[in-house]
Amino acid sequence: IAKEESNTQTIKTTCAYCGVGCGIEAEVDVENRVVSVKGDPEHPSNYGRLCSKGSALGETLGLSSRLLQPQVYGRPASWDDALSLVAEKFQAVIDEYGPEAVAFYGSGQLLTEDYYVANKLMKGFIGGSNIDTNSRLCMSSSVAGHKRAFGTDTVPACYDDFTEADLIVLVGSNTAWCHPVSFQRIRAAKEANPNLKVVVVDPRKTNTCDIADLHIPVKIGSDVALFNGLLSYLYQEDALDQAYIQAHTEGFEDAIQAAQTDAFNVYTVAEKCDLAPHVVETFFRWFKETDKTLTLYSQGVNQSSSGTDKVNSILNCHLATGRMGKPGTGPLSLTGQPNAMGGREVGGLANTLAAHMEFNPDDLDRVARFWNTESLTQAPGLPAVDLFDAVADGKIKAIWVMATNPVASMPNADKVRGAIENCDFVVVSDCVAHADTLDLAHVKLPAAGWSEKDGTVTNSERRISRQRALLPLAGDSKPDWWIITQLAHRMGFKDSFPYETNADIFREHAQLSGFENSENERLRDFNISKFSDISQAEYDALMPVQWPVTQDTPNGVDRFFANGGFYTPNRKAKLVAVESRKPENLPNKDWPLVLNSGRVRDQWHSMTRTALASRLNQHKPEPFVEITPADAEKYRLQNGHLAIIKSQWGEMLARVEVTDRLPQGDLFVPMHWTSQFSNHGRMGVVVNPVVDPISFQPESKHTPVSIAPFEAA
Numbered sequence: 206i207a208k209e210e211s212n213t214q215t216i217k218t219t220c221a222y223c224g225v226g227c228g229i230e231a232e233v234d235v236e237n238r239v240v241s242v243k244g245d246p247e248h249p250s251n252y253g254r255l256c257s258k259g260s261a262l263g264e265t266l267g268l269s270s271r272l273l274q275p276q277v278y279g280r281p282a283s284w285d286d287a288l289s290l291v292a293e294k295f296q297a298v299i300d301e302y303g304p305e306a307v308a309f310y311g312s313g314q315l316l317t318e319d320y321y322v323a324n325k326l327m328k329g330f331i332g333g334s335n336i337d338t339n340s341r342l343c344m345s346s347s348v349a350g351h352k353r354a355f356g357t358d359t360v361p362a363c364y365d366d367f368t369e370a371d372l373i374v375l376v377g378s379n380t381a382w383c384h385p386v387s388f389q390r391i392r393a394a395k396e397a398n399p400n401l402k403v404v405v406v407d408p409r410k411t412n413t414c415d416i417a418d419l420h421i422p423v424k425i426g427s428d429v430a431l432f433n434g435l436l437s438y439l440y441q442e443d444a445l446d447q448a449y450i451q452a453h454t455e456g457f458e459d460a461i462q463a464a465q466t467d468a469f470n471v472y473t474v475a476e477k478c479d480l481a482p483h484v485v486e487t488f489f490r491w492f493k494e495t496d497k498t499l500t501l502y503s504q505g506v507n508q509s510s511s512g513t514d515k516v517n518s519i520l521n522c523h524l525a526t527g528r529m530g531k532p533g534t535g536p537l538s539l540t541g542q543p544n545a546m547g548g549r550e551v552g553g554l555a556n557t558l559a560a561h562m563e564f565n566p567d568d569l570d571r572v573a574r575f576w577n578t579e580s581l582t583q584a585p586g587l588p589a590v591d592l593f594d595a596v597a598d599g600k601i602k603a604i605w606v607m608a609t610n611p612v613a614s615m616p617n618a619d620k621v622r623g624a625i626e627n628c629d630f631v632v633v634s635d636c637v638a639h640a641d642t643l644d645l646a647h648v649k650l651p652a653a654g655w656s657e658k659d660g661t662v663t664n665s666e667r668r669i670s671r672q673r674a675l676l677p678l679a680g681d682s683k684p685d686w687w688i689i690t691q692l693a694h695r696m697g698f699k700d701s702f703p704y705e706t707n708a709d710i711f712r713e714h715a716q717l718s719g720f721e722n723s724e725n726e727r728l729r730d731f732n733i734s735k736f737s738d739i740s741q742a743e744y745d746a747l748m749p750v751q752w753p754v755t756q757d758t759p760n761g762v763d764r765f766f767a768n769g770g771f772y773t774p775n776r777k778a779k780l781v782a783v784e785s786r787k788p789e790n791l792p793n794k795d796w797p798l799v800l801n802s803g804r805v806r807d808q809w810h811s812m813t814r815t816a817l818a819s820r821l822n823q824h825k826p827e828p829f830v831e832i833t834p835a836d837a838e839k840y841r842l843q844n845g846h847l848a849i850i851k852s853q854w855g856e857m858l859a860r861v862e863v864t865d866r867l868p869q870g871d872l873f874v875p876m877h878w879t880s881q882f883s884n885h886g887r888m889g890v891v892v893n894p895v896v897d898p899i900s901f902q903p904e905s906k907h908t909p910v911s912i913a914p915f916e917a918a
């Protein structure tokens with residue numbers, strides 16, 4: 206893994222940022238704390254490619270922006286004092302109000318080992334369920350859609366399908382900016398395969414459209430009508446795979462009836478989605494004619510009050526055409542963060558248990574026996590929006606936020622700020638010295654940064670990769686798993702948290718994934734029991750591999766469900782009857798425009814790390830709002846001037862960018878700026894806190910707003 210070369214070592218690791226999960230080769234000069242990075246040519250997720258963010262990682266590792274010592278009420282403290290206080294305060298709240306009065310809020314930046322220990326402590330030993338994660342804002346609709354259709358949260362396709370497909374449909378995904386290396390691979394696949402067509406379904410004409418053969422500027426929120434229309438069309442054209450439907454699915458009749466009621470033909474779809482009929486017809490015909498169709502979808506699908514239904518409307522089309530798990534076919538959800546998938550594996554969401562187990566009597570019994578605990582919580586906890594509402598209401602009195610910044614990133618962010626400000630006891634563990642949430646904490650705990658973290662992450666295609674430490678821990682910082690383990694010891698659970706290394710935790714996670722698994726087909730996909738006895742040396746040398754990893758599948762599995770075998774009681778997938786519905790809050794005379802939100806190419810989340818690389822700040826140096834020329838004229842806005850955007854929940858300032866890349870009536874703003882970088886450019890304060898009723902994922906893509914020129918007082 207590492208070789209000495211003069212004063213430097215070469216170490217293979219995984220990128221800190223998005224869910225593509227690119228492998229990195231880092232040249233490390235430990236003495237001078239200098240790291241230069243390039244893409245790992247052997248890593249199957251990127252084959253040597255990196256994007257602008259990944260290639261600048263070496264420029265973000267300085268110590269000046271780091272939290273280097275624990276702080277208690279603003280004063281430096283020892284780890285022992287800080288953690289003893291956290292244990293004492295949490296225990297006092299639990300003793301007086303019960304375990305549901307404390308909460309953990311995690312992040313897709315945590316390693317799987319960190320997540321495993323946090324979930325085990327909260328659900329298994331504190332006995333509460335209030336542990337949720339910023340991945341709730343990112344992919345929980347995909348999780349819910351997978352479970353409704355497949356019985357489990359199984360991802361059927363993989364990145365190698367980019368080069369196998371003849372039609373790639375990108376839905377609600379600015380892949381060019383948000384998953385850039387996947388975009389590079391699709392572009393290369395298109396150059397190599399003249400038959401490959403790319404369709405982009407997105408209200409905005411993003412940079413992803415540069416490789417599109419067809420852009421479908423669907424109205425925000427109307428995706429279910431588009432895919433219901435596609436299902437109706439395929440049915441009417443006799444283009445469904447009846448053999449697959451009969452053998453491997455149920456619910457077909459109801460799903461077809463709902464689809465036809467919702468979107469009977471091209472013209473109904475065109476009307477509901479604000480599209481030209483010939484655009485709809487072209488998409489439907491291409492889908493019908495192309496067996497090897499791969500559908501990639503992301504936040505434009507997930508971040509919606511009908512996000513789960515949108516996911517199922519896509520899955521229905523693949524199930525009804527048997528386009529599942531064969532090379533070049535299938536649905537593939539693109540996860541936002543580097544370890545959103547790893548969090549799913551170990552119960553990072555409030556409504557799941559470790560090893561993809563659920564809150565049912567069998568799984569609860571199995572987890573309780575494996576952990577040897579009598580305190581295992583028996584019911585799901587609060588998802589993110591509800592969790593912070595409970596903090597605001599005073600029901601949650603102590604919260605520990607790990608590696609994330611909810612005061613900036615949650616919808617209705619000023620309410621979350623107020624909740625954190627008024628909470629009795631707030632702990633934040635993070636690697637940076639300042640962030641909106643961290644700055645409000647009573648106890649600040651310095652966590653290891655990317656270049657010091659050591660463990661595993663899992664990307665969108667289920668590939669487990671090692672993040673390896675490149676540099677010694679900065680200052681007095683510690684790995685997240687160590688910090689949580691130390692809290693567990695101080696709360697009286699030392700024997701159940703005996704971990705001394707990251708490999709100890711990974712081994713236990715692997716053992717749980719295979720614990721009595723042979724009796725439970727439903728959990729077979731998530732089994733990584735091949736690693737149950739993994740040594741530290743083997744763990745350190747672990748090569749990227751897609752789960753499941755068992756004695757039968759020692760090299761992992763790339764695809765699922767080509768021949769059915771779903772994990773519902775009758776082993777059949779469910780075609781879910783869904784009907785389109787409008788977003789929860791609609792524009793009106795006071796809030797006449799729709800605010801869409803998303804990422805920019807060169808920044809990551811709340812910019813605490815990417816802003817440290819000066820070249821990454823050149824691309825988009827300040828918050829901006831995209832608006833059409835017609836709307837700019839209507840609302841008296843000039844390109845390059847400041848505008849004030851208001852909603853029922855808050856207001857923000859942004860620089861006007863007049864563009865024809867989005868439909869009239871829509872605005873687009875980026876999500877990244879926080880009070881640290883632009884106090885008035887915080888998008889989260891404007892976004893409505895509406896959630897999908899099944900996944901509880903917020904509707905971050907659709908908030909009714911007004912806009913006006915900003916006039917300084």
Ligand code: SF4
Binds near residue numbers: 222225227258386
């Ligand atoms: Fe990192 Fe994602 Fe860029 Fe790959 S595509 S280098 S994982 S940010």
